[in-house]
Amino acid sequence: MRGALLPLLLLALPAMAQDLAGPRPLVVVDQPMLRLGDVFEGAGARAAQPIGAAPAPGRQMVIEAAQLLALARANGLAWRPLSAQERVVVERPGRPLAREEVTAALKAELLRYGLDPEAELELGPVALPMIPPEAAPRLVVDSASLDAPTGRFAGLLSIGAEGMPMQRLRIGGRAVPTLPVVVATRRLSLGEIVGPGDVRLARQRAERVRPGAADRLDQVVGQQLHRPVGAEMGFQRSDLAPPALVERNALVTMQVEAPGLSLTAQGRALEAAGRGALVPVMNLASRTVVEAQVTGPGRVRVAMGAAPLRREAE
Template sequence: MRWLFLFVLLAAPSRADVAPLARQDLAVLRPHAVVEDAVIRLSDLFDDAGQNAARVIGPAPAPGRRVVVEPAQLLAIARQNGVAWRPLTGSDAVVVERPGRAIQREEVVDLLRADLVRLGVDAGAELELPGFQPPMVPIASFAQLALEQPSYDVATNRFAATLVVVAEGMPTLRVRVAGRAVATAAVVVATRRLALGETVRPGDVRVVRQRVERVRPGLATDAGQVVGLALRRPVAEGLPFALADLSAPAVIEKNGSVLLVLEGPGLTLTAQGRAMEAAALGAVVPVMNLSSRQVVEGRAVAPGRVVVAMGSVPVGGR
């Protein structure tokens, strides 16, 4: 600790040092000091520090850290700087804290990704940084990040580099970072809970990347595979879409009223019917003719409209 060098001249107090002083004659100790500069000043330790209040006592702790100035150290500082103070109890100390902000993990990952892609890492890979401790910089400073000597092993998917952090008010910091690149795949997931039979809209989906080992076969990987289709089972928010659970949306509802259109050469007849099943556009659906009570099969051509070819045999007929 560099603080030790500030107090190498510290010795046991003499009788003059411990001569009685009225409590009201002593400078006021600041038990907790917060500094934002790179140095600690006399005024950070004592109120009413006198003409030397702005004098630099020593380096501040690293951003996000703290140091404790013990009574003996405080007494030496007071003597050397003409401050009328002596410890009144054994607990007279000052905690000096320097606030800081952590470099976000995402900033480091983005920086790593840019360099690692040039070394052969897939741009969509997930970068693992086990045990990563975010570097701290002064809270109001602008930090610049850079990488030195990035490396990547294709056989093991492991990478390493030296992270360089430059910020005003602190020495240049170099931190070794290492981890593994994990392959990912695109997956379409729901942005909200979707019910059975609901037609998927563009705002209902988003594409995310997940680790390959977590992506089972048969999942949608592109929004175009999902949007506009109907669900054969509900999908919870954040879960992926299985292609087998999607179908064309129904234009004919089961037991719904439909217009039966009988078409033949130069002839078109219509009748009211009731669909026996739900059907998507273009699908064949059985429909009961409400006039004849016969069930015939026709093709769904539009919502509520089924076309029956001339000469169609009633379902179950001979």
């Protein structure tokens, strides 16, 4: 009996020597090389064995049952597929290469060809690759050219990062002139006086800047709004004025001055106005409306001998 079992035991020895293993249905790798242990659990001492290239960052690959069986046999793993539908999906995380990263590298190169440092670069259609999430891209621009009259540019972009092969792309686009504009940092309401924290200086494409737009902070700060302004919106100089020191229908002190003479009277401002502005004021005693200049909060000055504008009815 023992002699009959010996040949069977000898036949079983190769299978016993194999490592028992099973494929992982979903694999996430962060290295450019795929290893046996990434695909099979229980790969034992062969787990670190390279078996091929991993997918490119942001991509995936599928290892079908037949390929898995071939890998298992080649590496001494005791595994057979239960069905032809068994597979392993291998994913590799990635992030899109940002267009801002590309334009920054382009601008640094195109400055050598006379690019306006304040110009905005508009890339043409281009499919930028994915790169490893934590990797810093290495971007090199070669064969750059710039047509100053049209702003058209072109170049050859080399893209590399740790854990991915170098890629080369032909890129092009247009350099767009920009202008300084003052924009609101928050929504501002009609009548608000603009403070230093309410505005910032930005640059916008020249083709989008309206004539009369404020382009300096001192044109806006301390001024009163004649219309609401939304956050990140620009200011038109025509919509700004010095803060009103006299409000519409407010009581004011009218001062009449002449050499050796100074008189005061009570009046009512018929319009709102800022310092130095002219405003119609009705004398409460005579109901006569005269033009006066705003000199301070609630105070106006009337020129001696100023002709009445009209007389208000009782």
